Amino acid sequence: MQHTGFQSSSRFVQWIEYRLPIFGLVDQYVGRAYPAPRNLNYWWNFGSLAGFALVIQIVTGIVLAMHYVPHGDMAFDSVERIMRDVNQGWLLRYLHANGASMFFAVVYIHIFRGLYYGSYKFPRELLWWLGLVIFLMMMATAFMGYVLPWGQMSFWAATVITNLFSAIPWAGPAITEWLWGGFVVGSPTLTRFYSLHYLLPFVIAGVVVLHLWAHHTHKGNNPLGIDVKSPKDTLPFHPYYTTKDLYGIGVFLIILAIWVFYFPNYMSHPDNYIPANPLQTPPHIVPEWYLLPFYAILRAIPSKLGGVIVMAAAIVVLFLVPWLDTSRVRSARFRPIFKQFYWLLVIDVLVLGYIGAQLPEGIFIHIGRIATAYYFVHFLIVLPVVGWIEKPKPLPKSIAEPVLEAKAAG
Amino acid sequence: MTTTAGGAVHAEGGSRRDFLYVATGVAGAIGTALAVWPLIDQMNPAQDVLALASTEVDLSPIVEGQSITVVWRGKPVFIRHRTADEIATAQGDKVEELRDPQSDAERAPRAEWLVLVGVCTHLGCIPLGQKSTDPRGDWGGWFCPCHGSHYDVSGRIRKGPAPRNLEVPPYEYLDDTRIKIG
Numbered sequence: 001m002q003h004t005g006f007q008s009s010s011r012f013v014q015w016i017e018y019r020l021p022i023f024g025l026v027d028q029y030v031g032r033a034y035p036a037p038r039n040l041n042y043w044w045n046f047g048s049l050a051g052f053a054l055v056i057q058i059v060t061g062i063v064l065a066m067h068y069v070p071h072g073d074m075a076f077d078s079v080e081r082i083m084r085d086v087n088q089g090w091l092l093r094y095l096h097a098n099g100a101s102m103f104f105a106v107v108y109i110h111i112f113r114g115l116y117y118g119s120y121k122f123p124r125e126l127l128w129w130l131g132l133v134i135f136l137m138m139m140a141t142a143f144m145g146y147v148l149p150w151g152q153m154s155f156w157a158a159t160v161i162t163n164l165f166s167a168i169p170w171a172g173p174a175i176t177e178w179l180w181g182g183f184v185v186g187s188p189t190l191t192r193f194y195s196l197h198y199l200l201p202f203v204i205a206g207v208v209v210l211h212l213w214a215h216h217t218h219k220g221n222n223p224l225g226i227d228v229k230s231p232k233d234t235l236p237f238h239p240y241y242t243t244k245d246l247y248g249i250g251v252f253l254i255i256l257a258i259w260v261f262y263f264p265n266y267m268s269h270p271d272n273y274i275p276a277n278p279l280q281t282p283p284h285i286v287p288e289w290y291l292l293p294f295y296a297i298l299r300a301i302p303s304k305l306g307g308v309i310v311m312a313a314a315i316v317v318l319f320l321v322p323w324l325d326t327s328r329v330r331s332a333r334f335r336p337i338f339k340q341f342y343w344l345l346v347i348d349v350l351v352l353g354y355i356g357a358q359l360p361e362g363i364f365i366h367i368g369r370i371a372t373a374y375y376f377v378h379f380l381i382v383l384p385v386v387g388w389i390e391k392p393k394p395l396p397k398s399i400a401e402p403v404l405e406a407k408a409a410g
Numbered sequence: 411m412t413t414t415a416g417g418a419v420h421a422e423g424g425s426r427r428d429f430l431y432v433a434t435g436v437a438g439a440i441g442t443a444l445a446v447w448p449l450i451d452q453m454n455p456a457q458d459v460l461a462l463a464s465t466e467v468d469l470s471p472i473v474e475g476q477s478i479t480v481v482w483r484g485k486p487v488f489i490r491h492r493t494a495d496e497i498a499t500a501q502g503d504k505v506e507e508l509r510d511p512q513s514d515a516e517r518a519p520r521a522e523w524l525v526l527v528g529v530c531t532h533l534g535c536i537p538l539g540q541k542s543t544d545p546r547g548d549w550g551g552w553f554c555p556c557h558g559s560h561y562d563v564s565g566r567i568r569k570g571p572a573p574r575n576l577e578v579p580p581y582e583y584l585d586d587t588r589i590k591i592g
């Protein structure tokens with residue numbers, strides 16, 4: 001009990017704590033015993049929001065699984081039954097489908113927050129990697145979830161994505177048949193995707209624990225990107241940041257509710273309300289919005305294997321960012337040149353997302369290629385070079401200093 | 411050369427204990443691989459899926475210029491009764507210039523009948539061109555809407571991201587108007 005420094009006047013809590021120091025653990029992670037930097041801004045809300053979104057997906061998913069039937073002949077009808085006959089089924093499904101979009105929006109902001117404030121730099125490289133592992137597993141989970149309603153978009157998304165593996169030289173065809181459990185995507189594919197769609201979110205939850213553990217070991221970054229130097233630089237996590245995170249969750253829930261109740265199908269595709277037909281491809285297939293930038297990169301390369309390799313490289317390069325960025329200053333606030341390139345990258349990724357939704361014709365092909373090239377230029381050339389040539393602005397002596405100076409002046 | 415608590419030092423420099431470590435590790439690795447194999451192999455096509463292997467088709471109702479789609483192993487198979495014009499175009503093409511060089515004679519042993527697996531060799535969509543109202547691409551054969559692959563009247567890839575020609579499935583003529591695919 002003493003080793004966590006946690007104190008309680010309740011005999012019950014003391015009894016538990018002596019045998020399993022769990023209250024102390026919680027206190028250190030999200031309680032008074034966690035001295036958090038005093039200057040965290042709203043971009044720091046997105047970590048807790050991502051965790052909250054994962055909980056929403058798991059809770060709504062488990063109840064959907066009570067009604068969903070994973071079989072090629074019955075899956076589509078079972079989802080329609082959830083929508084029409086199961087009590088509150090429409091609400092649960094819309095929460096799950098739109099919750100997935102919100103989850104990605106939150107995680108994208110979380111990742112770009114890290115890129116802006118240099119949160120991937122020493123000693124947080126592994127923390128960054130664990131985050132990217134979570135992101136990869138989220139993409140796999142969402143893709144397999146999208147297959148489950150077994151509509152036209154489900155079926156053809158499954159076909160196109162699994163066929164990416166057929167680009168692997170020599171072993172490709174055997175690997176795709178192994179993934180499908182047949183000669184085409186079919187019921188065996190659906191059932192295994194369902195099994196994995198159920199499993200992966202819990203694996204994600206496990207990696208979230210590692211992510212938080214790494215986070216806790218050296219504590220979080222902050223908008224100034226400098227280390228905490230004295231207790232003056234901090235505030236206890238509880239009640240300051242617990243309240244702020246709860247406020248964020250409130251805003252998140254309002255936005256989710258607007259989607260669910262007013263635009264529940266805005267982010268899905270009408271063709272997915274047509275049952276899967278293995279003999280007819282819909283005229284225009286696109287992935288869900290959160291995969292569009294990667295889809296644009298895939299299509300920018302006029303070769304099948306090449307496209308798959310470059311798309312994979314677009315993610316691998318994120319793992320290398322801690323070493324590609326040669327600047328020792330973390331926060332973009334003190335990096336005038338980096339800051340401009342950062343916003344150029346944001347625009348570039350948005351352009352890729354837009355191109356991913358267009359038919360691969362005419363001008364869109366060229367824009368897609370330029371945007372893909374720039375994506376790699378940013379990480380492989382701009383990041384190292386700017387780190388060498390840029391002269392950063394002077395860093396404040398401590399987190400508290402600018403605050404206390406402003407107080408003294410005003 | 412090290413001497414461990416395990417005792418005698420072997421002539422080549424490793425102790426008996428080193429040997430036991432390695433032997434245990436190897437046996438463990440092989441055992442694990444053998445145990446994992448069934449877990450991987452269960453995902454391969456099951457016996458009942460493999461059993462649905464062949465399809466017979468009667469060609470007599472298909473008039474010249476018409477195409478039909480049949481299903482073989484869950485995949486669409488395009489059967490086209492080609493017109494004299496189409497055959498002439500297909501046979502007249504310069505094979506060396508193609509991305510996946512193959513002569514029309516190799517692909518269609520009886521020139522008026524073209525039999526193809528109707529699955530785009532890019533990422534597996536079904537190309538358009540079976541219906542008379544479908545777009546058929548710049549070479550008058552098939553057009554894949556997913557990422558814009560164009561196939562000619564022999565089902566050969568001409569333009570777009572697909573790497574190979576539409577596959578010709580294994581099939582044989584049972585008599586003049588019937589084929590067996592698979």
Ligand code: HEM
Pocket residue numbers: 054057058059060061062063064065068079093096097100103138141142143145146147148149197198201202204268
């Ligand atoms: C990382 C967390 C998760 C994500 C991102 C996610 C994503 C998705 C998506 C995008 C869909 C398709 C929605 C649609 O268009 O209808 C879906 C469907 C489904 N998911 Fe999840 N999911 C997650 C966790 C779970 C969990 C933990 C379960 C079960 C325990 C689950 C069960 C289901 C079921 C049964 C469906 C089919 C019903 C439907 O289409 O609404 N999901 N999921």
Ligand code: FES
Pocket residue numbers: 530531532533534535554555556557558559570571572
């Ligand atoms: S699947 Fe046909 S062009 Fe991509």
